[in-house]
Amino acid sequence: MAAAAGAFSLREVLSAFQAAVTERREVLLGPYLRGWRGLVRFLNSLGAIFSFISKDAVAKIQIMESYCGGERREEYRTLQSMVAYELASGLVDIQRRSEHPDSGCRTVLRLHRALRWLQLFLEGLRTAQEDSKTSTICTDSYNASLAAYHPWVVRKAATVAFCALPSRNAFLEIMNVGTPEEAVVMLGDALPHISSVYGITEELYAQHKLLNLP
Numbered sequence: 001m002a003a004a005a006g007a008f009s010l011r012e013v014l015s016a017f018q019a020a021v022t023e024r025r026e027v028l029l030g031p032y033l034r035g036w037r038g039l040v041r042f043l044n045s046l047g048a049i050f051s052f053i054s055k056d057a058v059a060k061i062q063i064m065e066s067y068c069g070g071e072r073r074e075e076y077r078t079l080q081s082m083v084a085y086e087l088a089s090g091l092v093d094i095q096r097r098s099e100h101p102d103s104g105c106r107t108v109l110r111l112h113r114a115l116r117w118l119q120l121f122l123e124g125l126r127t128a129q130e131d132s133k134t135s136t137i138c139t140d141s142y143n144a145s146l147a148a149y150h151p152w153v154v155r156k157a158a159t160v161a162f163c164a165l166p167s168r169n170a171f172l173e174i175m176n177v178g179t180p181e182e183a184v185v186m187l188g189d190a191l192p193h194i195s196s197v198y199g200i201t202e203e204l205y206a207q208h209k210l211l212n213l214p
């Protein structure tokens with residue numbers, strides 16, 4: 001059964017990322033963005049201190065949704081078709097952000113980097129001791145991934161916000177999956193799907209030298 005409108009469901013996030021990968025190892029942008037929408041719903045439930053993060057994520061999701069629902073929607077069906085289309089049409093700023101500041105390639109790259117944070121964070125959450133601090137897991141995951149791409153002021157604000165995260169067990173409970181033990185099992189199910197999306201995207205972007213888009 002679908003979760004009530006607005007409520008977070010890890011199951012739905014999991015099934016969105018699962019549905020995002022086709023048998024031909026393409027990434028479908030529709031389910032990919034649905035997965036992100038679900039994650040943002042969860043972030044919003046954590047309180048206003050995270051709103052500067054969720055606003056940025058939503059802005060990026062909206063850019064992509066407008067491409068996916070726009071005139072060229074066929075080109076934006078998969079990540080692979082988007083990259084091929086935007087590169088062949090000269091729609092990607094490679095050296096400097098100028099004529100195409102919000103290309104699909106650059107926008108997905110920002111979400112892709114955040115997906116690496118999510119991968120590390122969920123793995124940390126899953127394997128940590130019961131009394132571990134979520135804020136520490138989150139900070140460590142952030143420092144090992146996204147932080148490298150953020151200026152000092154964003155790093156500072158993010159690190160302050162992480163301190164407001166609830167304890168590991170409370171966090172697992174608000175994931176709405178059942179007991180903390182059940183949530184841990186579900187995280188174990190979710191991670192391979194998220195890792196698969198991450199790995200395919202990383203490979204595609206590396207192949208086209210898109211990993212450092214401004």
Ligand SMILES: CCCCCCCC/C=C\CCCCCCCC(=O)N[C@@H](COP(=O)(O)O)[C@H](O)/C=C/CCCCCCCCCCCCC
Pocket residue numbers: 010013039040042043052053054056057110111113114117122138142146149150154158175214
């Ligand atoms: C299974 C459920 C448990 C986990 C649920 C986690 C929910 C997380 C939801 C969303 C994650 C946030 C995604 C943030 C995308 C950030 C993209 C980015 O890097 N943007 C920066 C660069 O963009 P441009 O300027 O180049 O356009 C931008 O400068 C960033 C601004 C905002 C700050 C971003 C801080 C990111 C911290 C990520 C950790 C989120 C912590 C959530 C705590 C559970």
